Amino acid sequence: MxxxxxxxxxxxxxxxxxxxxxxxxxxxxxxxxxxxxxxxxxxxxxxxxxxxxxxxxxxxxxxxxxxxxxxxxxxxxxxxxxxxxxxxxxxxxxxxxxxxxxxxxxxxxxxWRVGTLERLLDPALFDRVAAARRRFQEGPPLPRTVGVFDEIERFHAAAKAADAELPPDADWLLAELRLAGEAVRGLDVETVPIHGDGNVSNIMVSDAGEARLIDWDRATNADPLEDLGSLLVEAFDQEPEALDAFVRWTGRLDERAFNRTRLYGIADDLRWGLIGALVAAKSPRRTLEFYKFASWRFVRCRMAVREPRFGEMVRRLG
Structure with missing residues (x-):
């Protein structure tokens, strides 16, 4: 069969x-x-x-x-x-x-229709998506607790063990994000249930303007700002727009919290790059372009880490 x-x-x-x-x-x-x-x-x-x-x-x-x-x-x-x-x-x-x-x-x-980057530029829709994610965060813990910085360690090790194709600077990217992770772990951060996936296609929008979140495969207990960071890195690639969205989500301008949010987004790019490389190495589904997806996430992560602003974000967290 x-x-x-x-x-x-x-x-x-x-x-x-x-x-x-x-x-x-x-x-x-x-x-x-x-x-x-x-x-x-x-x-x-x-x-x-x-x-x-x-x-x-x-x-x-x-x-x-x-x-x-x-x-x-x-x-x-x-x-x-x-x-x-x-x-x-x-x-x-x-x-x-x-x-x-x-x-x-x-x-x-x-x-219903799938969310897109263009649709998420509508402040009213963004506010509904933010409200949905915040409501989920108010519930009891999920059966899994893991943050993005722990996952990049796990997936890097798994990709290496699978002899996956990684970019030449993968170890350097990991080392830079490891520093960011150490800085974040030094903070007193709450842990709540999060959706955990910023892909805008995981947002469904009704003709009446309702928003529903789908694909809960990355759900876990983590910092609520990690949920926001994974969304901002996907939906708002320019810092002014990302900052505006951050303020709409949190209701306040907090530079240090915004830095933490952005670092989560950068780490999310590395995580997905490593996942893509790992699945490309181990999946029998050779018709899917797993490594092409991974390459884009590595590129965006690399661009962010090479920016002088990256070091400033790590320094200005506490």
Whole structure:
């Protein structure tokens, strides 16, 4: 049996187990193209859409790829998705089986569109996204606690062990971010549940202007500013715009907290570069451009670390 047929069988079984969907005749097909570069979209798990042939009702099914074990805690990710659904900031979850890696959710299809960099420039939308993330941060701890600086150590070691292709300056980048991490660890920083992924395609926007957060695979307990840093590095590459967004999010101008936020974003670029290189080395999915994605994140990290402002950010944290 082909992988497609095996996943199709999983989709049918999972949808048939959802209350109210028993015995329905469904049409199931891949929901969107899987794309590693430039957006890492649909890479963590195969996305499927199951449509009831009679009513047109649909469900979204995500089947985690075996590669996800390289960098995702599936149990924590599914727990975070369920909590987001309960809070009304993520799609409703109908079933979440971490053992099989199958997640069945509300299908944000008709009347919804994927977030983009341009859409996030709308202050009203940004405020709704910020409010959703802050609401998630107010909840009880998740089953996983790890910060970005610890993860870059882990993924660097894993990439080295896998003989992954890394840029010549990877060790230097790690050393520079290690200094930043040591500076941050010297601060008294709170730890809260965070979404953990700044990819703007993980924001869904309704025709009415509502915002929902999807893809909770990077969720963890960490500094709330780490959540903001991963978003700013993706959405606002110029410092004035990033500072404006920081003030909208936090409600105040705090240079030292802003420096910490920016350092988290720079470290996030290194983390994703290392993840991309690791998956490129170990994944059997050779058709996806994992290393192309990694190269871009390495380039942006390198540009930030080489800026004189980087040293100033590290010095001006406490």
């Amino acid at each position: 082909s992988r497609f047929d095996m996943e199709l069988a999983q989709v049918r079984a999972a949808v048939g187990a959802v209350p109210g969907w028993e015995g329905r005749e469904i049409v199931a097909e891949p929901a969107l193209p899987v794309l590693a570069s430039p957006s890492w979209r649909g890479v963590d798990g195969s996305p499927w859409r199951a449509v009831d042939r009679a009513s047109g009702d649909s469900l979204f099914v995500k089947i985690m790829d075996p590669d996800a074990a390289l960098y995702i805690d599936v149990a924590c990710a599914f727990a975070a998705a369920c909590r987001a659904a309960e809070l009304g900031i993520g799609p409703a979850v109908h079933s979440a089986d971490a053992a099989t890696g199958v997640l069945v959710m509300q299908d944000l299809n008709q009347g």
